[in-house]
Amino acid sequence: MQTKGFSKVAMGVFGALTLVGIACWIFQLIGGLGVTGMSNTTSWGLYICMFMLFVGLSAGGLIVASSAHVFGIEKFKPIAKPAVIMSTVCICVAGMLILVDLGGIQRIWRLVTGPNFMSPLLWDVCIITIYLVINILDLVWMQKGENDKVRKLSYVALPVAILVHSVTAWIFGLQIARAWYTAIMAPIFVASALDSGLALLLLGLLLIDKVGIAELGDELLASLAKLLATFIAVDAFFIGCELLTMAYPGAGEAAALSHMLSGATAPFFWFEIIGGLLVPFVILAIANNRTKRGMVVLASALVVLGVACKRIWLLFTSFITPNVAGAPGIAGGSAAAREGGDIWAIIGTYAPTLPEILIVVGVISLGVLAFMVLCNKLVAGEEVEQQVSLPSEEVAQAA
């Protein structure tokens, strides 16, 4: 056998990080969510932020893979399998991030026995489950080479992929209590899923090209990069629409806007606008850059980071100023009481704690590990098969 693929050392590192994450999660189960930086003012934190990011990241893979069939884009077909692996892994990471965020995970069966179908959170549980099943079916059928089933599934996969991002957006966008309340939330989530998802897919494809699992030709690279530039532009347009709508009346959401432009969430906001949208768009708008691997990696990494920053400002801006303000503000909760000192907060503040960060790192590491293992098994194996054993069908079938 050839020594292609991800090395055992790399897998060992991510495996170890996963174990650290699991240890921290057990620590959190014992101590409660009080071991995180969340409080009664900022009641969602890093977990939900990263959940939004990874739901979005899972978009690229499945959308590119199903577009190959739905729109008959032949050149996308060779990358369909690694794309779906990436998509599957990302949605699993997103699901795990929700699980670690639950305070009463031992009662999670209540979702099945007494579901409230008015809750966007329940819609999300349903659609993510469907999405995961589609991803796994897609992967299994691709592996078995049942192309007709894969083609038919693509017609379902594409609309479901759009819905996953919309429903995740509605968790936030339907809440009249917060600055999230806007009809453009779903389009923004779809747009940022498309650009960050495609950017991550490009990074993943370049990586498996580098370790010699599957080749990524310059022509395909250039056309994916061009598509990425288009997605960035769409994302920027939607964000621009929302900003203008927030700013123009000079009332209502002005407080939220001021936090974004010059307040606590401003660094993340401006990084996204400049680093996550403007710079990568300019890089990829120049045709020559689209075949330069370094440039594509830079632009893609900036897009993923930019969208991560967007999740941060989007989530936290709404937790800063309470709707009903006044001293002494909001009582922080039991965790604040345990720490002693002042429990009161006039405005919401938040910083993740070490266990919280390590849990997120652990969950993501598990995803990276799964991506490596699946790529080694499914993609690299296939390459070898095609090169070595094209004549004998029996060997292929036995495999």
Added chain:
Amino acid sequence: MTKLALAINQKRCIGCQACAEACKMENNVGMGMLWTRTLTEGSDVMDAAVGEFPNLRMDYLPLGCQHCENPACQKVCPTGATYKDEMGRVEIDYDKCIGCRMCMAACPYNVRVFNWTEPVHDPETGYGDATVPVRHKGVMEKCTLCKQRTDNGQKPMCVVCCPTHARVFGDLDDPNSEISRLKRERTVRILLEEMGTEPQVFYFV
């Protein structure tokens, strides 16, 4: 039908926080958490006047669950742990709460409190009415309108302990009740009325 409600006279409120303490004691609310609290409106400092001398004012706003008729928290709860009961109160079934905190994000009034850790009580034995359910870490809680008392026709503890009689408790579905009369006849203020949550708690002067 019954629609239990609370009316708060802002002219009478002196910001003594007796309601907050009475509620905490009655309902065994842990340290660092309160089901009702009294805000000094428009100020970053408690009991501070707002404005420029000599045009100063100091207004108190007791704030707890508004027991909305269109409760944003109830709508978003994935397991139905938050529900509107037959007496018109918004209640939580602690056994169903999975601690996702969706309701906390949805409530416009910031009146829900979460057990981020196992609750701390001082004294550790706990306090209050023995029939109040115990809440452990990982569940949401908030004003129940003293369910254990109002079920039996008693008034909530915040109403009983208010030294200036600023709080009026009653049934809005009974047109002859004091609270219905107040809602008809007085200048009524509804918190964040524009959000359409239709609170059953209202303020009057």
